[in-house]
Amino acid sequence: MSAARQAQAGPDPRAVVDWYRAHARDLPWRHSGTSAYAVLVSEVMSQQTPVSRVVPAWQEWMRRWPDATALAAAQRAEVLLVWGRLGYPRRALRLVEAARAVVERHGGELPADRDQLLALPGVGDYTAGAVLAFAYGRRALTLDTNVRRVLARVVGGQALPA
Template identity: 65%
Template sequence: MMNDTDTDIALRLAAWWESNARDLPWRFGRATAWGVLVSEVMSQQTQMSRVVPYWTAWMERWPDARALADAPKAEVITAWGRLGYPRRALRLQECARTVAERYDGELPRTYDELVALPGVGDYTASAVMSFAFGERIAVIDTNIRRVLARAFRGEESLGGSASQVEREMARRLLPESDKVSVVWNQAVMELGATVCMAKAPLCESCPIAGQCAFLRNG
Protein backbone atom coordinates (compact mmCIF):
# COMPACT_ATOMS: atom_id res chain seq x y z
CA MET A 1 0.00 0.00 0.00
CA MET A 2 1.24 3.50 -0.89
CA ASN A 3 2.02 5.98 1.90
CA ASP A 4 1.73 9.78 1.64
CA THR A 5 5.20 10.15 0.12
CA ASP A 6 4.51 7.44 -2.43
CA THR A 7 1.24 9.13 -3.36
CA ASP A 8 2.99 12.49 -3.77
CA ILE A 9 5.54 10.89 -6.09
CA ALA A 10 2.76 9.25 -8.10
CA LEU A 11 0.96 12.56 -8.54
CA ARG A 12 4.13 14.36 -9.59
CA LEU A 13 4.96 11.64 -12.10
CA ALA A 14 1.45 11.71 -13.54
CA ALA A 15 1.64 15.47 -14.06
CA TRP A 16 5.09 15.13 -15.60
CA TRP A 17 3.87 12.37 -17.93
CA GLU A 18 0.96 14.53 -19.08
CA SER A 19 3.36 17.26 -20.20
CA ASN A 20 6.43 15.29 -21.28
CA ALA A 21 5.42 11.91 -22.70
CA ARG A 22 6.90 11.25 -26.11
CA ASP A 23 4.28 11.14 -28.85
CA LEU A 24 4.90 7.59 -30.04
CA PRO A 25 2.36 6.19 -32.56
CA TRP A 26 1.32 3.22 -30.42
CA ARG A 27 0.50 5.38 -27.39
CA PHE A 28 -2.66 7.16 -26.23
CA GLY A 29 -5.08 4.54 -27.53
CA ARG A 30 -4.09 4.93 -31.18
CA ALA A 31 -2.95 1.33 -31.69
CA THR A 32 -4.67 -2.02 -31.38
CA ALA A 33 -3.56 -4.47 -28.72
CA TRP A 34 -1.64 -6.30 -31.45
CA GLY A 35 0.08 -3.04 -32.41
CA VAL A 36 1.12 -2.50 -28.79
CA LEU A 37 2.57 -6.01 -28.64
CA VAL A 38 4.52 -5.41 -31.87
CA SER A 39 5.93 -2.16 -30.44
CA GLU A 40 7.07 -3.94 -27.30
CA VAL A 41 8.81 -6.72 -29.21
CA MET A 42 10.52 -4.23 -31.52
CA SER A 43 11.63 -2.06 -28.58
CA GLN A 44 13.52 -4.84 -26.82
CA GLN A 45 17.19 -3.78 -26.78
CA THR A 46 16.42 -1.07 -29.36
CA GLN A 47 16.02 2.70 -28.96
CA MET A 48 12.47 3.97 -29.38
CA SER A 49 13.54 6.56 -31.96
CA ARG A 50 14.77 3.76 -34.21
CA VAL A 51 11.63 1.70 -33.72
CA VAL A 52 9.05 4.28 -34.86
CA PRO A 53 9.61 4.13 -38.65
CA TYR A 54 9.91 0.33 -38.63
CA TRP A 55 6.76 -0.06 -36.53
CA THR A 56 4.80 2.33 -38.76
CA ALA A 57 5.81 0.54 -41.97
CA TRP A 58 5.27 -2.88 -40.39
CA MET A 59 1.75 -2.10 -39.18
CA GLU A 60 0.79 -0.61 -42.55
CA ARG A 61 1.92 -3.81 -44.23
CA TRP A 62 0.66 -6.31 -41.63
CA PRO A 63 -1.96 -4.56 -39.47
CA ASP A 64 -3.02 -7.62 -37.51
CA ALA A 65 -1.94 -11.10 -36.47
CA ARG A 66 -3.65 -12.82 -39.40
CA ALA A 67 -1.82 -10.66 -41.94
CA LEU A 68 1.58 -11.34 -40.38
CA ALA A 69 0.83 -15.04 -39.97
CA ASP A 70 0.39 -15.44 -43.73
CA ALA A 71 3.42 -13.34 -44.75
CA PRO A 72 6.43 -14.99 -46.47
CA LYS A 73 9.26 -15.46 -43.97
CA ALA A 74 11.79 -13.72 -46.23
CA GLU A 75 9.61 -10.60 -46.36
CA VAL A 76 9.28 -10.59 -42.58
CA ILE A 77 13.07 -10.71 -42.13
CA THR A 78 13.56 -7.96 -44.72
CA ALA A 79 10.96 -5.70 -43.09
CA TRP A 80 12.69 -6.13 -39.73
CA GLY A 81 15.58 -4.26 -41.31
CA ARG A 82 18.26 -3.02 -38.92
CA LEU A 83 16.35 -3.48 -35.68
CA GLY A 84 18.75 -6.26 -34.76
CA TYR A 85 18.19 -9.75 -33.40
CA PRO A 86 16.14 -10.92 -36.43
CA ARG A 87 15.08 -14.00 -34.48
CA ARG A 88 12.63 -11.64 -32.78
CA ALA A 89 10.87 -11.14 -36.13
CA LEU A 90 10.43 -14.86 -36.62
CA ARG A 91 9.18 -15.35 -33.07
CA LEU A 92 6.72 -12.51 -33.62
CA GLN A 93 5.42 -14.31 -36.69
CA GLU A 94 5.13 -17.53 -34.67
CA CYS A 95 3.14 -15.55 -32.13
CA ALA A 96 0.91 -14.18 -34.90
CA ARG A 97 0.18 -17.67 -36.17
CA THR A 98 -0.77 -18.87 -32.70
CA VAL A 99 -3.05 -15.86 -32.19
CA ALA A 100 -4.65 -16.39 -35.61
CA GLU A 101 -5.19 -20.10 -35.14
CA ARG A 102 -6.02 -20.34 -31.44
CA TYR A 103 -7.65 -16.99 -30.70
CA ASP A 104 -9.32 -16.11 -34.02
CA GLY A 105 -6.82 -13.32 -34.68
CA GLU A 106 -7.43 -11.40 -31.43
CA LEU A 107 -4.88 -11.20 -28.61
CA PRO A 108 -6.02 -13.03 -25.48
CA ARG A 109 -6.77 -10.77 -22.53
CA THR A 110 -5.27 -12.72 -19.63
CA TYR A 111 -1.68 -12.72 -18.42
CA ASP A 112 -1.37 -16.51 -18.44
CA GLU A 113 -2.55 -16.77 -22.05
CA LEU A 114 -0.31 -13.92 -23.20
CA VAL A 115 2.84 -15.23 -21.51
CA ALA A 116 2.23 -18.62 -23.15
CA LEU A 117 2.47 -17.11 -26.65
CA PRO A 118 5.73 -17.65 -28.59
CA GLY A 119 8.28 -14.94 -27.83
CA VAL A 120 6.17 -13.29 -25.12
CA GLY A 121 7.75 -13.11 -21.67
CA ASP A 122 6.70 -11.59 -18.37
CA TYR A 123 7.52 -8.01 -19.33
CA THR A 124 5.74 -8.08 -22.72
CA ALA A 125 2.66 -9.81 -21.31
CA SER A 126 2.47 -7.30 -18.45
CA ALA A 127 3.00 -4.35 -20.80
CA VAL A 128 0.17 -5.49 -23.08
CA MET A 129 -2.12 -6.06 -20.09
CA SER A 130 -1.40 -2.53 -18.82
CA PHE A 131 -0.92 -0.42 -21.95
CA ALA A 132 -3.36 -2.15 -24.31
CA PHE A 133 -6.05 -3.50 -21.98
CA GLY A 134 -5.79 -0.99 -19.12
CA GLU A 135 -5.44 -3.66 -16.44
CA ARG A 136 -3.79 -3.11 -13.06
CA ILE A 137 -0.55 -5.07 -13.21
CA ALA A 138 3.05 -4.22 -12.32
CA VAL A 139 5.22 -3.75 -15.41
CA ILE A 140 8.88 -4.38 -14.69
CA ASP A 141 11.63 -3.50 -17.14
CA THR A 142 15.17 -2.15 -16.76
CA ASN A 143 14.05 1.49 -16.71
CA ILE A 144 11.35 0.92 -14.10
CA ARG A 145 13.70 -1.12 -11.91
CA ARG A 146 16.30 1.66 -12.03
CA VAL A 147 13.84 4.43 -11.13
CA LEU A 148 12.23 2.52 -8.28
CA ALA A 149 15.58 1.40 -6.85
CA ARG A 150 16.98 4.92 -6.90
CA ALA A 151 13.89 6.85 -5.82
CA PHE A 152 12.60 4.52 -3.11
CA ARG A 153 15.62 2.50 -1.92
CA GLY A 154 18.42 4.96 -2.60
CA GLU A 155 20.55 2.47 -4.50
CA GLU A 156 21.29 1.27 -7.99
CA SER A 157 19.33 -1.59 -9.49
CA LEU A 158 21.43 -4.68 -10.11
CA GLY A 159 21.70 -6.26 -13.52
CA GLY A 160 20.18 -9.56 -14.54
CA SER A 161 16.62 -10.61 -13.86
CA ALA A 162 14.39 -8.68 -11.49
CA SER A 163 14.81 -9.83 -7.90
CA GLN A 164 11.96 -10.78 -5.62
CA VAL A 165 12.56 -7.58 -3.65
CA GLU A 166 12.20 -5.51 -6.83
CA ARG A 167 9.02 -7.32 -7.85
CA GLU A 168 7.46 -6.90 -4.42
CA MET A 169 8.31 -3.20 -4.42
CA ALA A 170 6.82 -2.71 -7.89
CA ARG A 171 3.61 -4.41 -6.79
CA ARG A 172 3.45 -2.43 -3.51
CA LEU A 173 3.83 0.91 -5.26
CA LEU A 174 1.28 0.19 -7.98
CA PRO A 175 -1.75 2.49 -7.53
CA GLU A 176 -5.04 0.76 -6.76
CA SER A 177 -7.00 2.26 -9.65
CA ASP A 178 -6.67 0.51 -13.02
CA LYS A 179 -6.46 3.82 -14.91
CA VAL A 180 -3.98 5.41 -12.50
CA SER A 181 -1.82 2.27 -12.49
CA VAL A 182 -1.47 2.47 -16.29
CA VAL A 183 -0.28 6.09 -16.05
CA TRP A 184 2.11 5.09 -13.27
CA ASN A 185 3.68 2.31 -15.35
CA GLN A 186 4.03 4.57 -18.37
CA ALA A 187 5.40 7.51 -16.40
CA VAL A 188 8.01 5.54 -14.44
CA MET A 189 9.20 3.81 -17.60
CA GLU A 190 9.38 7.12 -19.49
CA LEU A 191 11.29 8.77 -16.67
CA GLY A 192 13.86 5.97 -16.73
CA ALA A 193 14.23 6.21 -20.50
CA THR A 194 14.56 9.99 -20.79
CA VAL A 195 15.63 11.44 -17.42
CA CYS A 196 16.72 8.84 -14.85
CA MET A 197 19.10 7.16 -17.25
CA ALA A 198 21.75 4.64 -16.26
CA LYS A 199 24.58 7.02 -17.16
CA ALA A 200 24.45 10.79 -16.70
CA PRO A 201 20.91 11.03 -15.28
CA LEU A 202 19.28 14.46 -15.68
CA CYS A 203 18.46 14.94 -12.01
CA GLU A 204 17.93 18.68 -12.46
CA SER A 205 15.02 17.87 -14.78
CA CYS A 206 13.49 15.14 -12.62
CA PRO A 207 10.01 15.86 -11.23
CA ILE A 208 10.67 13.73 -8.14
CA ALA A 209 14.22 14.87 -7.37
CA GLY A 210 13.04 16.33 -4.06
CA GLN A 211 11.71 12.93 -2.93
CA CYS A 212 14.52 10.79 -4.37
CA ALA A 213 16.26 8.61 -1.79
CA PHE A 214 19.30 8.25 -4.06
CA LEU A 215 19.88 12.01 -4.07
CA ARG A 216 19.26 12.24 -0.33
CA ASN A 217 21.97 9.63 0.18
CA GLY A 218 24.37 11.66 -1.90
Protein backbone atom coordinates (compact mmCIF):
# COMPACT_ATOMS: atom_id res chain seq x y z
CA MET A 1 0.00 0.00 0.00
CA SER A 2 1.36 3.42 -0.89
CA ALA A 3 2.15 5.93 1.86
CA ALA A 4 -0.66 8.20 0.64
CA ARG A 5 -3.17 5.36 0.67
CA GLN A 6 -1.93 4.24 4.13
CA ALA A 7 -2.44 7.76 5.49
CA GLN A 8 -5.91 7.86 3.99
CA ALA A 9 -6.78 4.45 5.47
CA GLY A 10 -5.79 5.60 8.95
CA PRO A 11 -3.69 3.90 11.61
CA ASP A 12 -2.95 0.20 11.32
CA PRO A 13 -4.99 -1.62 14.01
CA ARG A 14 -2.20 -4.19 14.34
CA ALA A 15 0.00 -1.43 15.74
CA VAL A 16 -2.32 -1.15 18.75
CA VAL A 17 -2.16 -4.90 19.36
CA ASP A 18 1.63 -4.88 19.01
CA TRP A 19 1.90 -1.95 21.43
CA TYR A 20 -0.34 -3.75 23.95
CA ARG A 21 1.76 -6.91 23.80
CA ALA A 22 4.89 -4.87 24.51
CA HIS A 23 3.48 -2.55 27.20
CA ALA A 24 0.49 -4.22 28.88
CA ARG A 25 0.49 -4.09 32.65
CA ASP A 26 0.47 -7.43 34.45
CA LEU A 27 -2.86 -7.13 36.24
CA PRO A 28 -4.10 -10.13 38.25
CA TRP A 29 -7.58 -10.04 36.72
CA ARG A 30 -6.14 -10.31 33.20
CA HIS A 31 -4.64 -13.75 33.82
CA SER A 32 -6.28 -16.64 32.01
CA GLY A 33 -8.80 -18.51 34.09
CA THR A 34 -9.94 -15.41 35.98
CA SER A 35 -13.63 -15.74 36.77
CA ALA A 36 -16.28 -13.44 35.35
CA TYR A 37 -17.03 -12.33 38.91
CA ALA A 38 -13.37 -11.33 39.43
CA VAL A 39 -13.42 -9.35 36.18
CA LEU A 40 -16.64 -7.63 37.26
CA VAL A 41 -15.08 -6.65 40.59
CA SER A 42 -11.96 -5.29 38.86
CA GLU A 43 -13.98 -3.23 36.39
CA VAL A 44 -16.19 -1.68 39.06
CA MET A 45 -13.19 -0.93 41.28
CA SER A 46 -11.34 0.65 38.34
CA GLN A 47 -14.04 3.22 37.66
CA GLN A 48 -12.50 6.62 38.42
CA THR A 49 -9.78 4.99 40.55
CA PRO A 50 -6.07 4.57 39.72
CA VAL A 51 -5.08 0.97 39.06
CA SER A 52 -2.26 1.30 41.60
CA ARG A 53 -4.92 1.56 44.32
CA VAL A 54 -7.20 -1.05 42.75
CA VAL A 55 -4.72 -3.96 42.67
CA PRO A 56 -4.23 -4.37 46.46
CA ALA A 57 -7.92 -3.71 47.16
CA TRP A 58 -8.95 -6.26 44.51
CA GLN A 59 -6.59 -8.87 45.96
CA GLU A 60 -8.00 -8.39 49.47
CA TRP A 61 -11.57 -8.37 48.14
CA MET A 62 -11.02 -11.63 46.25
CA ARG A 63 -9.39 -13.20 49.31
CA ARG A 64 -12.46 -12.38 51.42
CA TRP A 65 -15.18 -12.89 48.81
CA PRO A 66 -13.88 -15.15 46.03
CA ASP A 67 -17.25 -15.48 44.34
CA ALA A 68 -20.69 -13.90 44.10
CA THR A 69 -22.16 -16.26 46.70
CA ALA A 70 -19.60 -15.18 49.31
CA LEU A 71 -20.11 -11.49 48.55
CA ALA A 72 -23.90 -11.83 48.64
CA ALA A 73 -23.60 -12.97 52.27
CA ALA A 74 -21.14 -10.22 53.28
CA GLN A 75 -21.86 -7.63 55.94
CA ARG A 76 -22.22 -4.04 54.71
CA ALA A 77 -19.74 -2.65 57.26
CA GLU A 78 -17.05 -5.14 56.28
CA VAL A 79 -17.59 -4.47 52.57
CA LEU A 80 -17.22 -0.72 53.10
CA LEU A 81 -14.14 -1.23 55.26
CA VAL A 82 -12.39 -3.31 52.60
CA TRP A 83 -13.46 -0.85 49.88
CA GLY A 84 -11.55 1.74 51.89
CA ARG A 85 -9.73 4.37 49.88
CA LEU A 86 -11.15 3.47 46.48
CA GLY A 87 -13.74 6.23 46.82
CA TYR A 88 -17.37 6.29 45.71
CA PRO A 89 -18.47 3.61 48.23
CA ARG A 90 -21.83 3.21 46.49
CA ARG A 91 -19.94 1.12 43.95
CA ALA A 92 -19.16 -1.42 46.69
CA LEU A 93 -22.79 -1.58 47.73
CA ARG A 94 -23.87 -2.01 44.11
CA LEU A 95 -21.43 -4.92 43.81
CA VAL A 96 -23.12 -6.57 46.78
CA GLU A 97 -26.54 -5.97 45.18
CA ALA A 98 -25.24 -7.41 41.91
CA ALA A 99 -23.84 -10.46 43.72
CA ARG A 100 -27.19 -11.07 45.39
CA ALA A 101 -28.95 -10.82 42.03
CA VAL A 102 -26.43 -13.24 40.49
CA VAL A 103 -27.09 -15.74 43.28
CA GLU A 104 -30.88 -15.36 43.06
CA ARG A 105 -31.24 -15.27 39.26
CA HIS A 106 -28.23 -17.18 37.95
CA GLY A 107 -27.24 -19.71 40.59
CA GLY A 108 -24.14 -17.75 41.62
CA GLU A 109 -22.54 -17.61 38.15
CA LEU A 110 -22.29 -14.34 36.23
CA PRO A 111 -24.28 -14.65 33.02
CA ALA A 112 -22.53 -14.62 29.65
CA ASP A 113 -25.40 -12.66 28.10
CA ARG A 114 -25.16 -8.89 27.61
CA ASP A 115 -28.80 -8.16 28.48
CA GLN A 116 -28.62 -10.27 31.63
CA LEU A 117 -25.42 -8.50 32.68
CA LEU A 118 -26.99 -5.10 32.04
CA ALA A 119 -29.91 -6.10 34.28
CA LEU A 120 -27.53 -6.40 37.26
CA PRO A 121 -27.30 -3.43 39.64
CA GLY A 122 -24.40 -1.13 38.78
CA VAL A 123 -23.55 -2.79 35.46
CA GLY A 124 -23.53 -0.52 32.41
CA ASP A 125 -22.49 -0.93 28.79
CA TYR A 126 -18.74 -0.78 29.37
CA THR A 127 -18.75 -3.17 32.34
CA ALA A 128 -20.99 -5.68 30.55
CA GLY A 129 -18.72 -5.55 27.50
CA ALA A 130 -15.61 -5.96 29.63
CA VAL A 131 -17.00 -9.05 31.37
CA LEU A 132 -18.01 -10.58 28.04
CA ALA A 133 -14.66 -9.82 26.41
CA PHE A 134 -12.22 -10.48 29.24
CA ALA A 135 -13.97 -13.31 31.10
CA TYR A 136 -15.83 -15.09 28.32
CA GLY A 137 -13.60 -14.29 25.34
CA ARG A 138 -16.49 -12.81 23.40
CA ARG A 139 -16.24 -10.03 20.88
CA ALA A 140 -17.72 -7.12 22.78
CA LEU A 141 -17.38 -3.39 22.62
CA THR A 142 -15.45 -1.92 25.56
CA LEU A 143 -15.17 1.80 25.02
CA ASP A 144 -14.31 3.65 28.19
CA THR A 145 -13.96 7.42 28.43
CA ASN A 146 -10.24 7.36 27.63
CA VAL A 147 -10.67 5.23 24.51
CA ARG A 148 -13.55 7.44 23.35
CA ARG A 149 -11.33 10.52 23.66
CA VAL A 150 -8.51 8.94 21.66
CA LEU A 151 -10.91 7.77 18.94
CA ALA A 152 -12.53 11.19 18.77
CA ARG A 153 -9.12 12.78 18.20
CA VAL A 154 -8.10 10.22 15.57
CA VAL A 155 -11.39 10.29 13.69
CA GLY A 156 -12.67 13.79 14.24
CA GLY A 157 -9.63 15.71 15.33
CA GLN A 158 -11.11 16.84 18.62
CA ALA A 159 -11.65 15.46 22.07
CA LEU A 160 -15.07 14.58 23.37
CA PRO A 161 -16.08 16.08 26.70
CA ALA A 162 -15.56 13.85 29.73
